[in-house]
Amino acid sequence: MAGRRRVPGASVVALCLLLVSLVACGGGPAGDRVRAEVQALLDRRAGAVLDRDPAAYARTGTRDGYARLRAVPLADWSYRLTSLHRSGDTATASADLGYRVAGYDRSPVVTARTLRLSRDGDGRWAVESERPAEKSGQQLWDQGAVRAVTGSRSLVLGVGRPAEELRGYAELADRAVPAVSEAWGTRWPRRLVLLVPQSLEGMAGLLGSPASSYRGIAAVTTGETGTGARAPADRIIVNPDAFGVLGDSGRQVVLTHETTHVATRAHTTDATPLWLSEGLADWAGYRGTGRTPAEAAPELAHAVDRGEVPSRLPDDEDFRFAGAAGRLARAYESGWTACRLIADQWGEERLRGFYRAVGAHGRREGAVETAMRDVLGTTPEDFTRRWRDYLRTELG
Template structure:
């Protein structure tokens, strides 16, 4: 019995030594030293990208999207390795990419990336792929070569688009920015970044959501609402499929609407109801177009004409992209007419003051009620009744 135990112990020792030998043959593990080594490689890769040095970039790994991003005017680009998985010659890394577009981003845009890696016998890392992390959105250069067009108040970045098409977007944005500044004021960046992917699927990839949510949406604005002045720049992301169906006035309204979201971001937070933020953006968008309420709010006009006057202002849930299109249209139209009512009855400056008062409130509870009392001298209940009467007059 004792002899058999000693033989067993020897076998176990031999097995452990064999396993250790096999692990050792696999190459260095992805430990602290491996992570530090990878960080150095990514630092060199970032420097090469900023200097447009193709050869230096290639020495750190596959070229991948290097050519796609060449035209983008980058002020900064850096990675921070957050995790390294695997051992031996193969590994996967999680990293945080931070970059700024020169002249437009006050602070870095931050996105998650997943890198697949190989390692040579000398322990040097080589980047094989660099793609969006699991729940992170794509960047435009993930979708193809980026073409850049600069306007007076805008920069337009596109994939799968002609230069002529991108110049059209720049023209619309350049018209929108001064219009927004006249109505809102000049306490914002005064320029916009417009992203134009090749299709609605490309738009969805940039937003990290299913394409089905955006098929009827011409554009959206991404950004950090209520953020400080040095928050990352907003991006106006266009759906070229839906945009192509709009007329010239509709296209301008959409770009001006989205530029308004960029301008009002720092005064927009969880306390701001969507009927106000979306309605105000539409109010500025329609200024000077000559569109009547019935023309600009056809779905709501149809409902009011049938005697179906809304019993309340639209709620935030009414603005969900995945809901019924007609209901969504009525929500936007109702918010626009609420803001139009304020401008007609109290004036555009008072409308702007009301918007700021709601967004600058310390908490959501009571923010609209307090702002209506202080700025408009009314209550939510009385305002709703006035809005309903306004709908009947304007659309009935």
Template sequence: MAGRRRGWSIGAVGLALLLSLAGCGGTGTDEARTEVQHLLDRRSAALLGHDGTAYDATGVPSEYTRLRALPLASWSYKVTAVRRTSSGATADADLNYRVAGYDKAPVDARRTLTLGRTADGKWYVTSDSPAKGAGQQLWDQGPVTAVRGAHSLVLGTGLTATGLSGYAALADRAVPAVSRAWGTGWSRHVVVLVPRSLKDMGGLLGSPAANYRGIAAVTTGEAGGSGRAPADRVVVNPEAYAVLGDVGKQVVLTHETTHVATRAQTTAATPLWLSEGYADWIGYLGTGRTPTEAAPELTRAVRDGHAPTELPSDNDFGFTSDPAELAQAYEGGWLACRMIAAHWGTARLGAFYRAVGAHERRAGAVEDALKNVLGTTPEAFTERWREYVRSQLA
């Protein structure tokens, strides 16, 4: 998710290649692409074989130290383009890799590599970085340290194994807690990424760091799918996470682990009040936190005479929203799920979540699930929720 330059001499072979690349035909470009592909194949094999000497021979010796702690099941590049430059070439490539024991399918990452050429015409890598518009990978930010837990893998930069072990302990408690509420039909393990700073968190997510200020953690990965997608990554904001108490830290990791567990049943039809509220519901189970303790912003609004009249919309959950309004959205979703569990039972809550996600489209998904699973209507449900919010927080 960086390199020592070598001298480059054009020589007779290099001149021939330069002329062919500059020509109208594609033969030279195709030849270069094949050569670079072979180079990256050797590089991948060296990494998977834990052969640092062979890896260093392909270029950027310092990069192996960043990657060697990653427990990899696979690692490969597919070169998509090669362009000649004054100092060598640049290549576009799709990197596919799997973390051993965690990823069901390869994670895809678009990369841009710069290449030099030796006097005898051999390519070597001088840098390997994210393609324009692509997020960083953790190793782009420094050497990766890995800590394995019973149900977790924590990968971090800037922290020792001892520093990361606390995250593993919390994640190991989160996984069985989620399974008790949701069921065991998921991978039952989680990968946690701990970057060095909020800025680095933004780099991993490919978004401005300011979007995540005050957000303790997020979960990556597309919603829905066939269940063949790779495991989600829980990405921690070390700055916001550090100010939380022990209970808060556990709630955050359990919340994010819930997203990993429910991802296959979370589709475009699932409103955020349900997906975020359900994750908070599991997160707070067993903590002993009262509604006024767990929903302070909504409590303040209710007591100030500004109780909500509608369930939170998806727009209310935007990370760029006002912090108080964002908190109220999460708290409102949590209370909705808490109400379902209290009135209809925890099993019905899980069934309701799955029924909503079973729809391919948003239209009618919640309405049908309310009718078929809870035996109510959107209007009656919303009214019950309004009364519940007031009764719990007044």
């Protein structure tokens, strides 16, 4: 008939839309209802964690996980459902887990999680499993039951490590906090959270990276740079394999170094080169230890003895953990000697001011040049010349 055309596939499209609404594979009333049911399930699960209620937790599904994280002092724990893929009576949910450690985190730590769900004959959903989402690092309780030790300024959380060992970490951390405050100032939280996994592999799992990237690295600090006062507390993650071979003084230097990263985090931005951030952390770590430059910078001292004085300060690429060990050591030692030079010739207050000025620049281009001009009254070329002379004098 004139004026009427049959649209091929129109009935198929209509049927597919009806099926979508019925089985909740997408939007629509049924899909929205299932999402609401799953979010409510996750809310109940989070409430059970905060209430320390194992029975309520068990009513939401698998009990795995509850006992492992029971020792962690939590101020907040919540899930935000981000996606849901359902197939009949099973589903896979993606959610952002946000949590705060009581007394330490000012803002939530947020991590992506994947949850497997099932629905019983009465239509109730339950959690079958929970794990880190793809490309997300593990949380410590993913690796086993967490043991907690509290210091005067620190919280140490460990898996598979004896309580006496964890107390030793707390003592190191408690000494590091005042040492860093003396070197940097007191305008930072002055509280630390240390994570001590069972092995190097556990450390790598927390960082979501291959273990080979951190072999020989005693500890690292995680956190968002330049995020200001509302940033969540950093985590100092220990590699017990490498940390265990250090002497007492070496352990203290490492913990003080990492604590400096926590203290300076709000002033460390994309504008801050690694030679400055790592150099300042080493400067604070070695400050007051009585270590001579040759003792603190042996690789660089050997290079100077061979007449191989570096022609430039290290760039960020020189600090790659996966690079040659000697190159990495010289990069750290170069940053340390550069910051030590500023403290010696311009004073510690100028060193702190220089660090803050570089971070405040906002972008890498021009940051060091501007701060050297405004704070130190010099240029990168003149500073590099002074630094090379300093290496010959202090290490030669």
